[in-house]
Amino acid sequence: MKKQLKMKDKMRQRSLFVDERSLFEKLCYQSNLQAGFRAVKKNGGSPGIDGVTIEEFGSRLEEELFQLQLEIASWNYKPSPVRRVEIPKPGKGAGVRLLGVPCTRDRVIHATLKLLLEPILDPIFSDHSYGFRPGYSQRQAVESAQQIVKSGKEYVVDIDLSKFFDRVNHDRLIYLLSAHIEDKRILRLIGMILRSGIMKDGMVIRNEEGTPQGSPLSPLLSNVVLDELDKELERRELEFCRFADDCVPRRRTQVCKVAHPV
Numbered sequence: 001m002k003k004q005l006k007m008k009d010k011m012r013q014r015s016l017f018v019d020e021r022s023l024f025e026k027l028c029y030q031s032n033l034q035a036g037f038r039a040v041k042k043n044g045g046s047p048g049i050d051g052v053t054i055e056e057f058g059s060r061l062e063e064e065l066f067q068l069q070l071e072i073a074s075w076n077y078k079p080s081p082v083r084r085v086e087i088p089k090p091g092k093g094a095g096v097r098l099l100g101v102p103c104t105r106d107r108v109i110h111a112t113l114k115l116l117l118e119p120i121l122d123p124i125f126s127d128h129s130y131g132f133r134p135g136y137s138q139r140q141a142v143e144s145a146q147q148i149v150k151s152g153k154e155y156v157v158d159i160d161l162s163k164f165f166d167r168v169n170h171d172r173l174i175y176l177l178s179a180h181i182e183d184k185r186i187l188r189l190i191g192m193i194l195r196s197g198i199m200k201d202g203m204v205i206r207n208e209e210g211t212p213q214g215s216p217l218s219p220l221l222s223n224v225v226l227d228e229l230d231k232e233l234e235r236r237e238l239e240f241c242r243f244a245d246d247c248v249p250r251r252r253t254q255v256c257k258v259a260h261p262v
Contacts, residue, residue, distance in 0.1 A: 022183065023116055023117075023181070023183040023185075023186045024183050024185040024186055024189075026116055027072060027109075027112055027113065027116060027186070027189075028069050028072050028073050030065055030066075030069060032112050032115065032116065033065045033068060033069065033108060033112055034061075034065065035112065035115055036108045036109070036110075036111035036112030036113075036114075036115060037057075037058065037061060037065065037108050037111070039111040039114070039115065039216065040054060040104065040107045040108055040111050040216065041054055041058060043111075043216065045101065045107070045214070046085075046101055047083075047101070047103070047104060048080060048082065048083050048101050048102050048103030048104065048106065048107075049080055049081060049082075049083045049103060049199045050080065050103045050104075052103060052104050052105070053104065054104050056104075057104040057105065057108075064105060064108075065108075068105060068108065068109065072109070072189075077109070077189075078192070079102070079106045079109070079192055079193050079196040080102070080103045080106055080196065081196055081197035081198055081199040081204050081205075082100030082101055082102050082196065082197075082198055082199065082212045082214065082215070083100070083101040083102075083199050084098065084099070084100060084198050084199060084200040084205075085098075085099040085100075085101055085214070086098060086099070087099060097213065098165075098166055098213070099212070099213045099214040100198060100212025100213060100214045100215065101212075101214040102196075102212065102214065102215050106193070106196075107215065107216060109189075109193070110193065110215045110216045110217040111216040111217070113186070113189070113190070113217055114216050114217050114220050116186075117181065117186075117220060118134070118220060120180055120181065121180060121220060121223070121224060122134065122220075124180065124227065125223055125227050125230070126227065126230035126231065126234060126242075128144070128230060128233075128234075128239075128240050128241050128242055129223060129226070129227070129230055129242050129243075130144070130241060130242065130243045131219070131223070131242065131243040131244035131246075132219030132220065132222075132223065132244060133223065138243060141241050141242075141243040144241040145241050148239050148240075148241070151239075153239060159246075159247040160245075160246065161226075161245040161246075161247075164222070164226075164245035165210060165211055165212075165213045165218065165222060165245070166209070166210040167209055167210060168209060168210050168211050168221070168222065168225055169209055170191065170194045170195065170208070170209060172225070173194070173211075173221060173224065173225055174187055174190065174191055176224050176225065176227075176228070177190065177221075177224060190217075190221075193215075193217070194207075194210075194211060195207060195208070198212075219244070222244065222245070223244075226242065226244075226245065226247075229242070229247065230242060233247075
């Protein structure tokens, strides 16, 4: 808990020095794009629809980042459709998880946006949210759940947001972001990224909802949407812990031991 509070205070302090109105200019800085590439390289991953690997992009990094800088600043940047990948979920008959793999150059933009937006957005998130946040982890989520059970909360409501990443409403997400991001150009760019399309079997499919699992930006955007759930649970004075789209509220009185997927 001390580590979480220290990290959150650090993020709040960083947010004080962020001019939200000039985020778009900061996105165009070579130094920030380089930081975005380093994050992409560290995370690894397969190429998008253009087949360009992270290693190939990195071998001509200065040229690639300069081109990205020009395209973004002149509004000639156009994100490519993500490559559809289906990964079987664990368990018999559990179906598949749909991933959207962006091209490396697009992933650099996504990662840079994440680095710029996280200091602004993370401090507003609930302390009960443990997924994809600096200073938070799966282990801490488990420990939090164990502590709640030990406090005498016998009954559990297990909330499973079925296909959450595939069903995020774009307009609602942009609206929620606009409450904290003053630079409308950043909101416009995120809208372009969300609606860039999906390439499957050589055909481009329009996507009118969802955030692609495979983008460095998606976990942060998902927490923006799910923060509404956290705030509602807090308003009802329920103790809970959430890791991404898995949430487990607890009460002393019986509500429901197992909930159907939402």
